[in-house]
Amino acid sequence: xxxxxxxxxxxxxxxxxxxxxxxxxxxxxxxxxxxxxxxxxxxxxxxxxxxxxxxxxxxxxxxxxxxxxxxxxxxxxxxxxxxxxxxxxxxxxxxxxxxxxxxxxxxxxxxxxxxxxxxxxxxxxxxxxxxxxxxxxxxxxxxxxxxxxxxxxxxxxxxxxxxxxxxxxxxxxxxxxxxxxxxxxxxxxxxxxxxxxxxxxxxxxxxxxxxxxx
Numbered sequence: 001x002x003x004x005x006x007x008x009x010x011x012x013x014x015x016x017x018x019x020x021x022x023x024x025x026x027x028x029x030x031x032x033x034x035x036x037x038x039x040x041x042x043x044x045x046x047x048x049x050x051x052x053x054x055x056x057x058x059x060x061x062x063x064x065x066x067x068x069x070x071x072x073x074x075x076x077x078x079x080x081x082x083x084x085x086x087x088x089x090x091x092x093x094x095x096x097x098x099x100x101x102x103x104x105x106x107x108x109x110x111x112x113x114x115x116x117x118x119x120x121x122x123x124x125x126x127x128x129x130x131x132x133x134x135x136x137x138x139x140x141x142x143x144x145x146x147x148x149x150x151x152x153x154x155x156x157x158x159x160x161x162x163x164x165x166x167x168x169x170x171x172x173x174x175x176x177x178x179x180x181x182x183x184x185x186x187x188x189x190x191x192x193x194x195x196x197x198x199x200x201x202x203x204x205x206x207x208x209x210x211x212x213x214x
Contacts, residue, residue: 014130016098017042017111018049020118020189021136022182023158024146024175030136030200031113041102042111048098049112049120052090056123059086081126091127115159118182121189125196135190137201140179147175 017040021027035042056079059065065083082090098110117124124131147160148171154164159182163174190197 016131019113019134020186022179023115024143025136025138027113034111039108041105041107045114047114049117053120055090118185133197135186135197135199143179144175
């Protein structure tokens with residue numbers, strides 16, 4: 001893998017690190033590497049982005065921002081930009097849980113590697129203005145092969161479920177479409193926040209492949 005540099009790991013719980021990636025991209029190994037740093041604690045997947053999205057949705061319903069109040073209600077819609085009191089409340093919940101984890105581990109800064117974080121990356125960037133993001137890329141065909149190896153009797157979990165539901169019996173197409181959607185979202189996010197993102201990619205997993213594959 002190449003491209004990982006410049007991410008300062010000095011202790012600051014208000015500067016978490018979020019890993020954005022697709023399933024079967026080597027993110028578990030990356031989590032172990034990051035967690036080995038003496039100041040950084042990176043637990044197994046917490047789905048913290050979805051927790052934040054759920055709390056943001058709760059605020060939108062109970063105390064809607066002007067943006068939320070002006071749009072048609074949707075149970076799945078989440079404002080990426082929340083009022084300051086809502087953002088502070090959500091951070092308080094997350095910081096309390098991760099603060100306890102940091103204290104037990106004797107570390108100063110937390111990191112999260114959850115496979116669904118790319119879907120709520122804009123919300124995470126808003127909630128934690130000092131957060132940094134590691135964008136992990138793997139070649140599409142390597143992801144497909146790894147997905148099939150991990151679930152030879154049918155894709156399930158890893159975020160593939162809605163894709164296999166749309167293309168039953170075609171694991172290659174389902175995993176490739178998942179890779180395309182998630183990788184597109186991550187690349188677009190990295191383009192919006194270049195100073196906060198640090199890309200890691202295996203040789204050959206370039207944006208050229210995004211345009212040509214799948």
